[in-house]
Amino acid sequence: MTVETGMPYAEALDRFEPVLGLETHVELGTRSKMFCGCAAVFGAPPNTNVCPTCLALPGALPVANVMAIESTIRIGLALNCSIAEWCRFARKNYFYPDMPKNYQISQYDEPLCFDGYLDIEVDGKPVRIEIERVHLEEDTGKSTHMGGATGRIHGADYSIVDYNRAGIPLVEIVTKPIPGTDRLAPEVAKAYVTELREVMRSLGVSDVRMEEGSLRCDVNVSLMPRGASEWGTRTETKNVNSLRSVERAVRSEIERQAEVLSGGGRIVQETRHFHEDTGTTTSGRSKEEAQDYRYFPEPDLLPIAPDRAWVAELKAALPELPSAKRQRLKAEWGLSDLDMQAMHNADAIDLVEATVAAGAPAADARKWWMGELARRSNETGVALADLPITPAQIARVTVLVASGALNDKLAREVLEGVLAGEGSPDEVVEKRGLKIVSDDGALSSIIDEVLAANADAAEKVRSGKIAAAGALVGGVMKASRGKADAARARALILEKLGVSE
Amino acid sequence: MSAITRDEVAHLARLSRLALTDDELDHYATQLDAIIESVAKVAEVAAEDVPPSSHALPLTNVFRPDEVRPSLTPEQALSGAPAVEDDRFRVPRILGEEA
Numbered sequence: 360m361t362v363e364t365g366m367p368y369a370e371a372l373d374r375f376e377p378v379l380g381l382e383t384h385v386e387l388g389t390r391s392k393m394f395c396g397c398a399a400v401f402g403a404p405p406n407t408n409v410c411p412t413c414l415a416l417p418g419a420l421p422v423a424n425v426m427a428i429e430s431t432i433r434i435g436l437a438l439n440c441s442i443a444e445w446c447r448f449a450r451k452n453y454f455y456p457d458m459p460k461n462y463q464i465s466q467y468d469e470p471l472c473f474d475g476y477l478d479i480e481v482d483g484k485p486v487r488i489e490i491e492r493v494h495l496e497e498d499t500g501k502s503t504h505m506g507g508a509t510g511r512i513h514g515a516d517y518s519i520v521d522y523n524r525a526g527i528p529l530v531e532i533v534t535k536p537i538p539g540t541d542r543l544a545p546e547v548a549k550a551y552v553t554e555l556r557e558v559m560r561s562l563g564v565s566d567v568r569m570e571e572g573s574l575r576c577d578v579n580v581s582l583m584p585r586g587a588s589e590w591g592t593r594t595e596t597k598n599v600n601s602l603r604s605v606e607r608a609v610r611s612e613i614e615r616q617a618e619v620l621s622g623g624g625r626i627v628q629e630t631r632h633f634h635e636d637t638g639t640t641t642s643g644r645s646k647e648e649a650q651d652y653r654y655f656p657e658p659d660l661l662p663i664a665p666d667r668a669w670v671a672e673l674k675a676a677l678p679e680l681p682s683a684k685r686q687r688l689k690a691e692w693g694l695s696d697l698d699m700q701a702m703h704n705a706d707a708i709d710l711v712e713a714t715v716a717a718g719a720p721a722a723d724a725r726k727w728w729m730g731e732l733a734r735r736s737n738e739t740g741v742a743l744a745d746l747p748i749t750p751a752q753i754a755r756v757t758v759l760v761a762s763g764a765l766n767d768k769l770a771r772e773v774l775e776g777v778l779a780g781e782g783s784p785d786e787v788v789e790k791r792g793l794k795i796v797s798d799d800g801a802l803s804s805i806i807d808e809v810l811a812a813n814a815d816a817a818e819k820v821r822s823g824k825i826a827a828a829g830a831l832v833g834g835v836m837k838a839s840r841g842k843a844d845a846a847r848a849r850a851l852i853l854e855k856l857g858v859s860e
Numbered sequence: 861m862s863a864i865t866r867d868e869v870a871h872l873a874r875l876s877r878l879a880l881t882d883d884e885l886d887h888y889a890t891q892l893d894a895i896i897e898s899v900a901k902v903a904e905v906a907a908e909d910v911p912p913s914s915h916a917l918p919l920t921n922v923f924r925p926d927e928v929r930p931s932l933t934p935e936q937a938l939s940g941a942p943a944v945e946d947d948r949f950r951v952p953r954i955l956g957e958e959a
Contacts, residue, residue, distance in 0.1 A: 390926050390927065391929070395929070396924075396928055396930075397928070398928045404947065405947040406934045408931050409931055409932055409937045410929070410931050410932055422924040424926050425923035425924065425925060426926035427926070445920070452875075454876065454877055456949070456951040505945075512954055513955060515954070515955075518951050519946060519951070520951060521947075521949075522949070658914065658915065661920055661922045663921060664920040665921075
């Protein structure tokens with residue numbers, strides 16, 4: 360394998376203009392598979408969710424899952440697509456053991472949804488991504504390549520296949536070519552996939568977990584010299600399994616192609632593989648990759664002709680889409696574009712919304728998620744939503760702070776306890792003894808100690824320098840390990856020293 | 861009418877991973893040609909007002925509800941497999957050495 364070093368990104372963009380294209384596969388969260396009644400679930404023991412239909416045993420016939428059709432139409436509508444009045448499934452023939460039929464049921468020239476768009480925002484500017492098509496197909500089985508040094512298909516001695524995933528409904532969303540992104544190409548690609556993921560979430564059609572493969576992205580990139588009008592040859596990079604990787608794959612492919620082109624080489628139209636570890640792509644070319652799929656209409660399945668009234672009904676019942684929701688929440692919470700964008704980037708909006716719904720003031724909910732918890736997320740590499748703490752627990756902490764039972768410092772300790780698995784906020788307060796001490800008896804004895812130990816400061820306050828009381832309050836806070844009610848402590852100190860504000 | 865060439869049969873055989881001898885290529889080219897010619901006769905009677913059709917029945921929207929039905933056990937599923945490993949179908953090397 361040759362190691363290719365690319366041209367520095369800034370230089371590549373000085374000389375070339377990129378054109379992007381994105382193909383995204385979304386595994387639908389239906390209960391059963393696309394064409395049979397096997398459970399469509401992730402992570403089951405191998406070959407436990409298979410039947411004669413998805414194993415392609417002789418005589419088995421597929422029947423389309425109506426929920427998958429409905430979900431695909433809803434996705435199309437959310438992406439502003441036209442919905443086909445009549446369309447068919449097609450066989451995509453290829454010789455590869457990930458499908459036991461030796462073909463995949465897909466759609467070819469008659470997609471269920473077509474000609475839509477998704478508006479995104481990049482660097483504060485709106486960008487419209489045109490959608491070419493949204494079609495429905497079935498997912499493939501999972502191959503594990505055995506022998507060889509790398510665990511990859513190249514050099515493997517043989518492979519073993521689990522068909523649990525074969526036949527799970529898979530929606531493919533294809534953009535039209537995206538020119539004009541210029542230097543922001545990597546950010547545009549990432550923002551598009553991020554927004555698409557949120558649309559899917561809001562529709563509730565998929566759990567869109569990139570790490571589990573229920574959202575997968577192929578990134579097409581081509582370059583043309585600045586000022587040229589004819590697009591260059593594109594490559595298709597697969598295996599891009601995180602939002603960050605989408606950005607890195609585009610950047611790395613631009614750098615690589617720029618280096619090849621400026622060295623007088625030409626780009627080969629090919630499939631490339633992205634590697635998380637190096638952030639680069641390598642050629643996935645193989646001479647056995649015959650791109651002759653011999654599509655033809657699937658004879659085992661009847662055409663789909665979605666009733667117009669049904670489509671209208673689905674359209675009317677679409678939920679509030681993420682961009683509209685962000686606008687609404689921004690207004691409700693009184694936030695700036697910048698604050699909202701920061702929350703969006705941190706994937707915190709839904710969490711803050713849920714925390715507010717659980718009874719927290721918006722400002723407090725935002726403060727905890729974007730402060731303490733975002734910091735924890737960065738430190739541990741665990742996504743905010745996957746931290747072991749719930750919006751309801753955050754809401755409870757804000758209530759305890761508002762009632763005066765906790766101050767911010769104690770609240771942070773409570774969160775730490777919850778994150779460490781010590782129980783609910785109330786349990787952590789109880790176990791760690793974190794309640795604010797505002798009881799005069801308990802405070803009084805701490806204050807007496809502090810006054811005795813700080814006679815100078817006490818004398819200053821007695822003689823009228825009330826500002827010196829701050830140091831005494833600080834001493835009380837320290838002695839109580841942060842648990843004293845600071846305002847009450849101050850009042851008691853002044854009282855004991857016989858002065859008033 | 862169209863003639864199926866030997867090269868086309870060889871291409872299809874390769875896509876289907878069928879090893880055909882030279883004699884067989886000639887044999888199937890002739891046979892496939894006859895089949896295509898016969899099917900092409902349909903075009904002679906299909907007038908402008910007869911749209912092409914892919915299905916014999918005038919039906920659309922035959923769906924099933926999204927309900928889980930029992931699957932096979934792994935033992936049943938794998939019972940016909942020539943080779944099994946770790947409850948998975950074991951298949952020969954997919955790519956050749958030179959890839």
